[in-house]
Amino acid sequence: MIGIRWIDFDHIPDRLSGLIDLSYNLWSSWHPEAQMLFKNLNKQGWKESIHNPVLMLQQLPPEILQEGSENPEYTNQYDAVIAKFQRYMLAKNQWFTEYYPEHQRHKIAYFSAEYGLQHSLPFYAGGLGFLAGDHLKECSDLGVPVVAIGFMYSDGYLHQRIRSDGWQEDVEEKLDRDNAPIKRVLNKDGEQLILQVPFITPQIHFSIWRVDIGRIILYLIDTEIEQNPPHLRNISSRLYSSINEMRLLQEIVLGVGGTHLLHELGIQYSAIHLNEGHASFALVERFRQKVEAGLDPTEAWRQVKETSLFTTHTPVPAGHDKFPHWMLDKYFGQYYGALTMTRDEFLKAGSHQEDPPDMFNMAAFALRMSAYSNGVSVKHGEVARKMWHFLWPEEKLDDVPIGSITNGVHVPTWMNPRLIQLMNRYLSPICPDWLDHHDKDYVWALIDRIPDEKLWELHYNLKIKLINRILQFKRRDWMKYQADCANVVAGGALIDPNTLTIGFARRFSTYKRADLIFRDLDRIKKILNNPWKPVQIIFAGKAHPADDEGKRILQRIYQYAQQPEFGGRIAFIEDYGEQIAKYLVQGVDIWMNNPVPPLEASGTSGMKAAVNGVLNLSIGDGWWLEGYNKKNGWIFGDNQKNSGGDRDWEDAIELYDLLEKEIVPLYYDTNLDNVPHAWVQMMKETIKSNAPKFSARRMVKEYVHKYYIPAISCTECNNAFEPFH
Numbered sequence: 071m072i073g074i075r076w077i078d079f080d081h082i083p084d085r086l087s088g089l090i091d092l093s094y095n096l097w098s099s100w101h102p103e104a105q106m107l108f109k110n111l112n113k114q115g116w117k118e119s120i121h122n123p124v125l126m127l128q129q130l131p132p133e134i135l136q137e138g139s140e141n142p143e144y145t146n147q148y149d150a151v152i153a154k155f156q157r158y159m160l161a162k163n164q165w166f167t168e169y170y171p172e173h174q175r176h177k178i179a180y181f182s183a184e185y186g187l188q189h190s191l192p193f194y195a196g197g198l199g200f201l202a203g204d205h206l207k208e209c210s211d212l213g214v215p216v217v218a219i220g221f222m223y224s225d226g227y228l229h230q231r232i233r234s235d236g237w238q239e240d241v242e243e244k245l246d247r248d249n250a251p252i253k254r255v256l257n258k259d260g261e262q263l264i265l266q267v268p269f270i271t272p273q274i275h276f277s278i279w280r281v282d283i284g285r286i287i288l289y290l291i292d293t294e295i296e297q298n299p300p301h302l303r304n305i306s307s308r309l310y311s312s313i314n315e316m317r318l319l320q321e322i323v324l325g326v327g328g329t330h331l332l333h334e335l336g337i338q339y340s341a342i343h344l345n346e347g348h349a350s351f352a353l354v355e356r357f358r359q360k361v362e363a364g365l366d367p368t369e370a371w372r373q374v375k376e377t378s379l380f381t382t383h384t385p386v387p388a389g390h391d392k393f394p395h396w397m398l399d400k401y402f403g404q405y406y407g408a409l410t411m412t413r414d415e416f417l418k419a420g421s422h423q424e425d426p427p428d429m430f431n432m433a434a435f436a437l438r439m440s441a442y443s444n445g446v447s448v449k450h451g452e453v454a455r456k457m458w459h460f461l462w463p464e465e466k467l468d469d470v471p472i473g474s475i476t477n478g479v480h481v482p483t484w485m486n487p488r489l490i491q492l493m494n495r496y497l498s499p500i501c502p503d504w505l506d507h508h509d510k511d512y513v514w515a516l517i518d519r520i521p522d523e524k525l526w527e528l529h530y531n532l533k534i535k536l537i538n539r540i541l542q543f544k545r546r547d548w549m550k551y552q553a554d555c556a557n558v559v560a561g562g563a564l565i566d567p568n569t570l571t572i573g574f575a576r577r578f579s580t581y582k583r584a585d586l587i588f589r590d591l592d593r594i595k596k597i598l599n600n601p602w603k604p605v606q607i608i609f610a611g612k613a614h615p616a617d618d619e620g621k622r623i624l625q626r627i628y629q630y631a632q633q634p635e636f637g638g639r640i641a642f643i644e645d646y647g648e649q650i651a652k653y654l655v656q657g658v659d660i661w662m663n664n665p666v667p668p669l670e671a672s673g674t675s676g677m678k679a680a681v682n683g684v685l686n687l688s689i690g691d692g693w694w695l696e697g698y699n700k701k702n703g704w705i706f707g708d709n710q711k712n713s714g715g716d717r718d719w720e721d722a723i724e725l726y727d728l729l730e731k732e733i734v735p736l737y738y739d740t741n742l743d744n745v746p747h748a749w750v751q752m753m754k755e756t757i758k759s760n761a762p763k764f765s766a767r768r769m770v771k772e773y774v775h776k777y778y779i780p781a782i783s784c785t786e787c788n789n790a791f792e793p794f795h
């Protein structure tokens with residue numbers, strides 16, 4: 071029996087007891103009415119808990135809860151939200167069950183090293199995590215039977231502080247596990263369940279936490295327990311260790327341990343989806359389990375392959391982990407014995423033509439062991455087929471079996487609730503359940519019914535909201551630390567809501583070229599400081615703690631932001647994360663993106679901007695090659711060129727030309743009513759053309775039709791695998 075240890079909620083009155091379940095389910099994070107339910111209980115408590123309902127409920131004094139339970143206005147709201155939540159959780163007629171009733175019981179085990187779900191859960195580094203989080207939320211909305219595995223990173227948050235010389239400092243913050251929306255998984259005696267990674271030496275133990283994401287359960291592995299010696303406890307402390315051996319340990323625990331966890335919890339599943347190669351060892355553990363259950367090794371290998379999907383997310387070779395054989399031997403020594411496959415056979419399955427012969431490449435292994443694999447945009451699919459052609463030397467390039475499914479974003483998470491409300495007002499009379507069909511073009515075509523000035527007014531308000539957030543933090547720094555003026559300005563104190571605002575926020579990896587727009591300082595100064603048509607840029611993003619080159623780029627930008635000659639029109643917001651991302655993608659006018667092609671496999675922040683009517687100004691790479699339609703934003707840079715000094719220069723010139731000749735004039739071309747109608751037309755066009763196409767709904771449906779159904783349809787693969795329990 072699996073139990074959940076409840077924290078003390080005795081002070082919650084029975085009348086409001088539904089708040090407990092609701093607070094532990096992230097469903098509330100993408101339903102504004104549920105957020106309001108917590109906020110209306112106590113505004114200050116909601117704010118102080120930084121919108122973490124579990125923490126808030128634990129901290130609220132009983133009187134406030136009692137008061138809420140006796141206030142009819144509040145209890146009415148409560149009843150409505152709880153009823154909606156219960157309807158959602160118990161719904162029988164979801165998309166998946168209607169489309170594939172015969173597959174309701176066939177679960178897909180989804181593995182990812184990171185998940186971006188909500189800001190109180192620091193289990194992400196960037197795009198890969200948000201993609202995984204959005205995928206799970208959408209699977210819940212559509213009723214796709216997924217069970218997910220990941221890590222409980224207790225030191226997941228490295229907060230970013232910028233020193234006054236612009237250097238990034240990484241400030242650690244430990245997660246308070248018992249105050250987060252996660253629950254311990256217990257054994258039948260009510261103790262925390264402790265498992266061991268099978269056959270791996272030395273012994274590694276782990277405990278498990280669960281996160282409820284609507285109807286989907288995500289299990290998180292935690293090695294920070296006393297059963298482990300100190301040097302093994304921190305395997306799950308932090309994302310992506312830069313020490314290779316620690317990284318190997320993480321990937322062993324995620325893949326082998328995660329697969330074992332499903333077995334021990336009695337969770338039956340019919341297919342595996344690997345979100346990137348960090349969990350590739352899941353495939354070998356599944357193979358081992360099948361052989362242990364009595365299957366012939368050749369057949370077991372075939373079955374694992376037929377039921378596995380591998381999604382690759384990066385064309386950067388350094389993005390694929392590899393480990394020397396001696397290192398694997400160190401931990402897999404005993405495991406090889408249990409494999410019924412020789413050590414050499416196993417290791418050979420991880421070879422890569424460009425690696426030394428004694429290296430094990432996680433992506434190569436996953437590709438060899440999965441019948442299904444895909445890249446994350448049309449372009450990335452092409453690049454991946456070229457990159458991995460050597461694995462299928464007998465095939466023509468176009469026949470390399472790596473497909474593509476372009477990424478998408480979870481619309482209810484990223485679209486501003488007030489924009490959803492505005493849409494409701496104008497769309498509902500014609501299409502009342504438009505939000506349920508948000509992957510359909512016809513829904514969004516109705517957006518033309520919204521008058522330009524209404525959309526513009528809302529957009530302006532969201533911009534003010536972003537700016538208020540910036541000012542609030544800078545005012546605090548000013549009062550609390552007497553921050554010097556240059557830093558208050560660099561933090562955005564002179565940002566102005568009536569100025570064309572460009573947003574640029576992403577990890578500071580070198581290939582993303584965050585400083586491209588500063589290639590010609592005189593020219594950019596002129597653009598920013600145009601007295602009649604000024605422009606401002608808001609930057610945000612973290613460099614990886616070990617990436618000094620990334621930190622130097624960030625420092626350069628920060629120093630420009632401090633210089634008086636830029637007029638306070640460059641701002642850098644510290645500590646980019648889920649919350650700042652929302653303010654930015656909903657509140658700026660333009661979302662800029664200028665990586666070196668073809669290194670951006672897809673990108674997703676531009677999609678989040680697009681669903682909010684923020685126009686993309688991007689290099690032709692990743693998703694934008696599919697998203698751009700000449701009417702919904704701008705494309706620049708020639709993606710055939712080689713990288714290097716010249717290419718940066720040429721791309722920068724194109725960017726300046728576009729800004730000066732097209733973008734700035736268009737933005738400031740307003741009527742007497744002060745509305746830039748042509749601009750608003752483009753906003754509508756960008757929502758119309760991009761929201762359905764780059765929704766996680768479209769993406770998940772594609773995964774289901776193209777890969778999940780074929781993988782779970784391998785009936786003999788499932789019959790041969792006895793149900794547990």
Ligand SMILES: *Cc1c(COP(=O)(O)O)cnc(C)c1O
Pocket residue numbers: 195196197198200575576577646647648651672673674675676678
């Ligand atoms: C969406 C998102 C990302 C990924 O954005 P890219 O466009 O892929 O760089 C990274 N961080 C946060 C906080 C996000 O919300």
